[in-house]
Amino acid sequence: MRILIVGGGMAGWTLAGLLRRRGITPTIVERVGEYSRVGFWIGLYPFSANTLRETGGYDRYAKGSLAQEHYVMRDSEGHDLQDMSFAEVLGRIHGFMGGLQRADLLDILRDGGAGADLRMGMTVTALEQSDDVVQVTFSDGSTGEFDVVLACDGIHSATRTLLTGDAREGLTDWGYTAFTWWAPRQDAVANNCVEFWGAGGLFGLYPLADRINAIAGMPTPKGLSDMTQEQIVTAVREHFADYPEPVRTALAHAADDTVFPWAMVDHKAKEWIHGRVALVGDAATGFLPTAGVGASNAIKSAAVLADELGRADAATIPLALRLWEQRTRDRVEANQAASRTLAKMMFVKGHTVAKVRDTMLKHYPVEKVAKDVLHSNTHAW
Numbered sequence: 001m002r003i004l005i006v007g008g009g010m011a012g013w014t015l016a017g018l019l020r021r022r023g024i025t026p027t028i029v030e031r032v033g034e035y036s037r038v039g040f041w042i043g044l045y046p047f048s049a050n051t052l053r054e055t056g057g058y059d060r061y062a063k064g065s066l067a068q069e070h071y072v073m074r075d076s077e078g079h080d081l082q083d084m085s086f087a088e089v090l091g092r093i094h095g096f097m098g099g100l101q102r103a104d105l106l107d108i109l110r111d112g113g114a115g116a117d118l119r120m121g122m123t124v125t126a127l128e129q130s131d132d133v134v135q136v137t138f139s140d141g142s143t144g145e146f147d148v149v150l151a152c153d154g155i156h157s158a159t160r161t162l163l164t165g166d167a168r169e170g171l172t173d174w175g176y177t178a179f180t181w182w183a184p185r186q187d188a189v190a191n192n193c194v195e196f197w198g199a200g201g202l203f204g205l206y207p208l209a210d211r212i213n214a215i216a217g218m219p220t221p222k223g224l225s226d227m228t229q230e231q232i233v234t235a236v237r238e239h240f241a242d243y244p245e246p247v248r249t250a251l252a253h254a255a256d257d258t259v260f261p262w263a264m265v266d267h268k269a270k271e272w273i274h275g276r277v278a279l280v281g282d283a284a285t286g287f288l289p290t291a292g293v294g295a296s297n298a299i300k301s302a303a304v305l306a307d308e309l310g311r312a313d314a315a316t317i318p319l320a321l322r323l324w325e326q327r328t329r330d331r332v333e334a335n336q337a338a339s340r341t342l343a344k345m346m347f348v349k350g351h352t353v354a355k356v357r358d359t360m361l362k363h364y365p366v367e368k369v370a371k372d373v374l375h376s377n378t379h380a381w
């Protein structure tokens with residue numbers, strides 16, 4: 001089977017690794033000429049991490065990630081709202097929530113896909129398909145013929161735009177930006193994901209073994225694209241000035257690193273499958289980071305797709321794509337819905353509404369909001 005993967009990210013390399021193990025050598029085109037280490041904390045749930053057992057990187061993942069112990073929610077004054085033990089909710093299935101740097105996870109997945117026909121610094125500029133084949137034109141002017149094209153080129157997928165003609169289709173801008181940077185570890189955070197939910201702001205601290213990823217979510221400042229790093233750091237510090245420790249210490253370290261503005265945008269494609277071209281991972285359903293489940297869904301969804309493609313031949317690929325969509329779409333979209341519900345709860349603006357939310361949160365366990373995410377670990381895909 002001639003398989004083209006567009007985009008060498010989480011989904012693309014998962015597919016490459018699993019297809020290689022099924023005797024298929026896919027072609028991958030990746031837009032960047034060289035991978036950077038840009039990226040922060042990624043959480044991986046067991047339903048997705050288990051895929052690494054098959055691609056060969058699980059031990060590296062288990063040693064290189066930090067098992068997150070508790071998910072702790074506080075209000076903006078530091079009062080406890082909730083405390084969920086990951087060991088309690090995931091331990092039953094002998095799994096853990098691993099936190100690691102995105103670049104390290106990508107390294108593990110890339111090693112698993114070694115041997116794929118990789119073309120860096122390249123993308124797809126045109127697609128034309130018949131019932132049996134997809135003709136592809138690449139950015140260097142070369143062409144190729146494939147039995148299937150898997151668009152794994154992320155939330156702003158250019159392949160999707162080639163198919164739909166609409167670069168904005170399915171994208172939702174939530175009006176918030178998460179400013180993120182690395183800060184030193186703090187005893188008050190330990191091995192826990194600690195979040196402070198305020199009015200018009202959320203401050204999260206997500207630990208690795210040697211540092212913490214600080215994320216300051218706030219309404220996108222006007223003129224953000226013209227702001228200097230210094231202005232960004234000042235705006236973030238002012239927004240969270242009244243928050244307690246350990247937020248203050250993390251804020252004090254904001255100027256030590258480049259503060260990266262991460263637009264809170266998600267995406268929901270109308271169609272996942274266009275003939276012999278499928279949208280996979282964020283290209284199909286792109287997540288807000290609020291439930292920490294985007295990478296997990298991309299990897300798991302890619303794993304199910306490799307499974308179905310492994311049982312197909314060139315003629316039956318359209319059936320394999322349909323079976324994959326049937327196995328994954330509802331679950332992925334339910335997880336996206338959970339991320340959106342959490343976002344609506346996090347991103348409330350007024351202090352009165354925030355107080356009502358905080359009171360409710362003391363009695364409404366976050367496990368209920370995230371029940372589909374947790375079910376993803378224990379229910380069939």
Ligand SMILES: Cc1cc2nc3c(=O)[nH]c(=O)nc-3n(C[C@H](O)[C@H](O)[C@H](O)COP(=O)(O)OP(=O)(O)OC[C@H]3O[C@@H](n4cnc5c(N)ncnc54)[C@H](O)[C@@H]3O)c2cc1C
Nearest residue numbers: 007008009010011031039040123153154158281282295298
């Ligand atoms: C640089 C980067 C840093 C990130 N940092 C974080 C983070 O810190 N925490 C977090 O939770 N999530 C992060 N994400 C998002 C997270 O990795 C994805 O949401 C999730 O893993 C979904 O995986 P995916 O494979 O669908 O997309 P991605 O992992 O985003 O991979 C898409 C890949 O496609 C490539 N690509 C894009 N356009 C084209 C094109 N036209 N042609 C060819 N290739 C193309 C990209 O360079 C990238 O390698 C980051 C994504 C990127 C790209």
